[in-house]
Amino acid sequence: MNPSTTPPPNVQNNSPRFDLDGRVALVTGAGxxxxxxxxxxxxxxxAGARVAIADIxxxxxxxxxxxxxxxxxAPLARVVDIADSAAVDALFAALDADIGRLDILVNVPFAFPARVRPHELAAADWERMLAVNLTGYFLCCQAALRRMLAAGQGSIINIGSNAGESALGRGALPYGCTKAAVHQMTRELAVEYAGAGIRVNAxxxxxxxTPGLRGHLDNPRFRDHVLPRILAGLPQGRLLDPKDYVGPAIFLASDAARAVNGVLLPVDGGNLAMNAGGSHTWPA
Ligand SMILES: NC(=O)c1ccc[n+]([C@@H]2O[C@H](COP(=O)([O-])OP(=O)(O)OC[C@H]3O[C@@H](n4cnc5c(N)ncnc54)[C@H](O)[C@@H]3O)[C@@H](O)[C@H]2O)c1
Known part of the structure; x- marks a missing residue:
């Protein structure tokens, strides 16, 4: 049979499954x-995965x-700064020793030390955001890819942001730049390793x-001025809930998404779909 028409071994004669039974997942930033x-x-x-976790x-x-x-x-749980390559190496070595396989990597952490206007941003804060939000994701992808290449399969999910596709303002420049870079890293890795049975999505x-945003709700300036503006950009009329991401992550990690590769999946209630000048409500 022509190789280009031959399904890979993990795809032959099975119907795609959403469950993660028997899979091993590592979630960074799970704390x-x-x-x-x-x-x-x-x-x-x-959903059935054995989950290892890491957090600073x-x-x-x-x-x-x-x-x-x-x-x-009981999970493998390691205190790790993902920007520290030696600590990332130690995390994956511990995973090798304790479990001996890795099917799914989910990269979640972020650093956002200062929300200031770009001309006032300290170089150290810029560097820290790059180190955690971009280099840290790359280091974890690299370590995971080495294991997934040996196994001939794997799924990586990077958590990006609407801030990597459109501009938020309010001091989000360095954060948005790192997220845009994570989106591009996702596409590059997806293409680079597609032939090796590895999928990379965001x-x-x-x-x-989240607790971070909840903390702002007591601030009247945020509640009365920023929050209405945020909600106006969310056509479903509500903030997202952390659990909103669970179904999409299970899908991307599972065989049900076996041909889904290099996708930047907005899970945003329609935020990126909406034109900023448009209206998603009818006049009363
Ligand atoms: N919350 C939002 O509104 C929102 C919107 C768009 C995108 N995101 C993205 O979603 C992801 C999760 O956001 P969240 O709001 O749930 O964050 P969170 O603060 O609830 O969780 C992030 C976790 O990462 C850990 N962490 C931070 N730096 C680390 C490091 N160097 N090494 C290891 N762990 C580290 C933190 O301790 C924390 O437990 C982030 O990538 C964020 O950019 C969040």
Whole structure:
């Protein structure tokens, strides 16, 4: 048979499945209780995956580990700064030693140390955002790819942002630049490794009710001026919920998405679809 018409071994004679039974997933940035990484770690575990977690925050990580242990096996949980290449190497070495395989990598952390106008941004804050949001994602992708190449399969999901596709303003320049770069990294890796059975996709969230955003709700300036503006850009009329990303992540990680590769999937209630000058409400 012509090789270009031959389905790969993992695709032959099966119907695509959404469950993650028997898969091993690593979720970085899973330590913020109520954050997106936390929701994804628990969601992948409930879909059947054995989930390992990493985060820079030891207390949050321990909390997520306890919750995962109530769903399945006690997880591998490592305190790691993903911008530190030696720490990333140690994380993956621990994964090799403890579990010995990796099917799914989900990159979630982000740094956003300063929300200031671009001309006032300190060089160190610019560097930190690049180090965590871009280099850290690359280091984890690289380590995962080495294992996935040896196994001949794998799925990587990078968490991007609507801020990488359109401009947020409000001091988001360096954050948006790093997210745009993650989107391009996702496409490049997807193309580079498509022939090796590895898929690389990104989920692009919009403004989500995480602990970080919840903390701003007490600030009247944010509540009365910024929040209405954010909601006007969300056609569903609500902030996203961390659990909104679980279904899309399970899909992208599973065989059901076996031909989905290099996709930047907005999970944003229609935010990126909407024209900024348009109206999604009818006059009363
Ligand atoms: N929350 C939103 O409104 C929103 C919108 C668009 C995109 N996103 C993206 O979604 C992802 C999750 O956002 P969230 O709001 O749930 O964040 P979060 O703060 O709830 O979780 C991020 C986690 O990453 C960890 N972390 C930070 N730096 C780290 C590092 N160097 N190494 C390892 N772990 C580190 C934090 O301790 C935290 O547990 C981020 O990539 C963010 O850019 C979020």
């Amino acid at each position: 913020a209780n109520g954050g997106i990484g936390h929701a994804l770690a628990l969601g992948l575990a409930r 925050d030891a207390d949050g990580l321990a909390q997520t580990a306890r919750e995962l242990a109530a769903i399945g096996p 989920i692009l969230p919009a403004q989500t009710l």
